[in-house]
Amino acid sequence: MEFYPHRPAVLERLEQIHRSGRLGQPVLLTGPDGSGKEATALEFARRLACVSPGACTPGAPCESCAKALTFQHPDILWIGPAPAGFDEDDARALFAAKQEDPFFRPPFASTAFVAIGDSEHPGPMTVRHLIRFLQQHPFQAERRIAVVADSRRLNQAAANAFLKTLEEPPGGAVIILLATGTEGMLPTILSRCQEVRVNPWPDGELADLLCELHGVDRETALAAANVAAGDARRAASLLQDITPVVRKTALAWLDWIRLGNRGYAAILADEMHRGVPPHILDADEAAVWKGHGKKGASRKGHRSGSADGVAPGAAAIRRDLAIRLCEWLVLLYSEAMKCRELGDAWRPRVPEAADLIRGFASGRATNTLLGDLERIEACRGDIDRNLNIGLLLAVLSEELIDHAETDRTRLQGT
Ligand SMILES: [Zn+2]
Structure with a gap:
């Protein structure tokens, strides 16, 4: 069993970037829907923040990892597209759904944007909230870590407000952007990021995941993996x-x-x-x-x-x-x-x-x-x-x- 259904090869690339001291530059993970970008980014964030890497397991997580897994870690922030007026209660509901189903995609995912947010009281899914979060000192971990899902859906104002933070993440903060591709993204954002590509899941690897997550037999899992062509979200929905x-x-x-x-x-x-x-x-x-x-x-x-x-x-x-x-x-x-x-x-x-x-x-x-x-x-x-x-x-x-x-x-x- 794993903490997150992540992609080992991509995680290894991120670890490499970390070991070579290049995490100060934001990472852009690009790959098709359901390729495991988000789970891999969250797994990487969890590992960076883990307080007892040797002893920590999914069944007995350390205090830091327990918080990370429930989206309550004070130094790890996830934001993504959300409709106007999305508040803390909505965010809690979204995180509960994501915990229950790692491939959960809210109904507004394709219509909403990541907004800049109100200058006084930015909502929990906005860029202003993210910038404030990154400017504060970490509570527990060595650095603050932010994951921006579906970063092609940053609206213009949000993208522009984000540029300075991307250029120079404050206090060694780690920023990971996720996107299905780079088309439509501002060149000024792209030029500030190091891109890591994520391919669709290989059938066998995806079948293993489906067996573990959904308790189905391997034949059923392989059939779903095959029809889904490497898209884990689609494979799960096929079950x-x-x-x-x-x-x-x-x-x-x-x-x-x-x-x-x-x-x-x-x-x-x-x-x-x-x-x-x-x-x-x-x-x-x-x-x-x-x-x-x-x-x-x-x-x-x-x-x-x-x-x-x-x-x-x-x-x-x-x-x-x-x-x-x-x-x-x-x-x-x-x-x-x-x-x-x-x-x-x-x-x-x-x-x-x-x-x-x-x-x-x-x-x-x-x-x-x-x-x-x-x-x-x-x-x-x-x-x-x-x-x-x-x-x-x-x-x-x-x-x-x-x-x-x-x-x-x-x-x-x-
Ligand atoms: Zn841990």
Whole structure:
């Protein structure tokens, strides 16, 4: 068992930077979603602050590590995107959720920004709060340590306010920024950081983690790791009860696209919009669909259900389901492309759907499929940004069916 589900090779890189005395320069960890950037940064922070490195274990942590693990260490600060008005209670709820699930991602993660904060009373997730924190002397550890999640979502004012601190972190403070990539980041921020890249998890390593965290057998874990392509958050979500139900819906959707069944596709868009279980599910599956997300909502304090809080409200649950559905469709389309390109050498990532995908891929052109994949990804992003689910899915289905028909007509014409 580990303190945090971190990436050993990346941690070793950070230790190297530490040993060579270069920690005074902020570190930027870049890697795709679910690659373990945050857990590795938090593990590194915990180790830096640990008061008895030889004796400290996850089962019997020292006082410093116990505080670090509960986000209560006075010298370790984590900030990330948060909606306006996010307060100390919200922060406590968020940290409780992150403790329970190391891959927890709040419903506002893709819409909120890291703000500069009020000059008198900056909120707990703001850059002004971070700067004040770093300017104070450490209480317990040798230095103060700050982790900034999703640093591409620093808004302009926050980024500018942060520059001087990044140039010269006060009192040997350690600053670790996390980002999925460097596009869109201010060059003035990038030039002040040393970048360390984090690759997606190797399947075997991710399967080990899933076995440990979720108590599943290795075969199940490997299958989830394989479908998730190295994204630990996605792999963990694949182990949830909702996955077979979303997969069944996505497979039906793919078949309607193949058959040109516009009516069923339109009904599905409407059902996803209204948050009712898709009509193709049986009673048990519909119950799983209706129960999705409800469990998490009960554990988190006074704001549960509010759009600003940490617990997902009904709208966030609808959005989560629509995003999952799009992610499955992305997977099925990329499988269809692989099936076309590789022929007999194709190793299906979703073996039970291999025949359906083969049928779908025949009579399709690779470049149309590629364009469709980009469209589905864009639709997923728009849903994540809170646009109208029903409209997005209805338009997407129409386009995908149009393209399938165009491919077929072209094929018959030759
Ligand atoms: Zn310790």
